[in-house]
Amino acid sequence: MTETEGVIKYRLDHQDQPIDKNISISEINAWRTLLFKLQLIGQIENRYEGYGFGNISQRINRPDSDDTQFIISGTQTGGIESLSRQHYSQVIMANPLKNHIRSIGEMPPSSEALTHASVYQQDKAKQTVIHVHCPEIWNNTQQLSLCFTSADIAYGTPEMAIEVQRLLQTEKLKAKKIFSMLGHKDGIIAFSDNMGKTACNIIKTFKKAVQLEQTALYS
Numbered sequence: 598m599t600e601t602e603g604v605i606k607y608r609l610d611h612q613d614q615p616i617d618k619n620i621s622i623s624e625i626n627a628w629r630t631l632l633f634k635l636q637l638i639g640q641i642e643n644r645y646e647g648y649g650f651g652n653i654s655q656r657i658n659r660p661d662s663d664d665t666q667f668i669i670s671g672t673q674t675g676g677i678e679s680l681s682r683q684h685y686s687q688v689i690m691a692n693p694l695k696n697h698i699r700s701i702g703e704m705p706p707s708s709e710a711l712t713h714a715s716v717y718q719q720d721k722a723k724q725t726v727i728h729v730h731c732p733e734i735w736n737n738t739q740q741l742s743l744c745f746t747s748a749d750i751a752y753g754t755p756e757m758a759i760e761v762q763r764l765l766q767t768e769k770l771k772a773k774k775i776f777s778m779l780g781h782k783d784g785i786i787a788f789s790d791n792m793g794k795t796a797c798n799i800i801k802t803f804k805k806a807v808q809l810e811q812t813a814l815y816s
């Protein structure tokens with residue numbers, strides 16, 4: 598793996614100011630803390646050169662609006678068990694193909710915000726996106742019959758945005774709502790119309806991966 602975790606690769610216009618006071622973070626933040634406890638989001642000394650990993654986002658624009666606006670955990674917040682409002686960033690414009698994001702917040706958005714944006718831009722039914730790092734799921738991508746982006750496409754690039762948009766057209770991903778990024782070590786993305794459903798999909802897939810590994814080990 599030659600890429601460095603956590604480096605922002607897109608063009609970012611960021612305004613340093615608090616996110617909209619009407620945005621509630623209680624739902625997104627509770628799920629994020631749970632995923633932290635499962636070490637699917639976190640910062641662990643001997644993984645990814647000690648960089649934080651995993652991020653979570655929620656669409657915030659009104660159903661009648663065509664914008665892609667969402668809140669997302671800030672860059673390098675992986676190591677913090679429980680985030681507060683200052684740790685979220687509000688993406689107010691995203692153009693994955695032009696590699697460009699505009700945001701406001703007391704910290705810049707996650708380095709993987711562009712990949713979240715390409716999922717949201719597919720259709721309005723997608724309300725939440727979660728990116729975790731899970732070696733068990735990632736290593737069993739084939740056995741779990743998961744969709745995946747190719748090993749030569751790195752995270753946070755326009756190539757990834759194009760690949761994600763292609764993958765999202767497939768019936769398999771429409772059904773599974775979770776995929777591996779083989780060009781991003783241990784990288785998994787899940788999405789759906791609901792935060793709880795997205796998180797539970799990851800946790801259930803994690804369980805299946807653990808079960809596969811245990812079966813291989815003990816049978």
Ligand SMILES: [Zn+2]
Binds near residue numbers: 650651709728730752
């Ligand atoms: Zn990642």
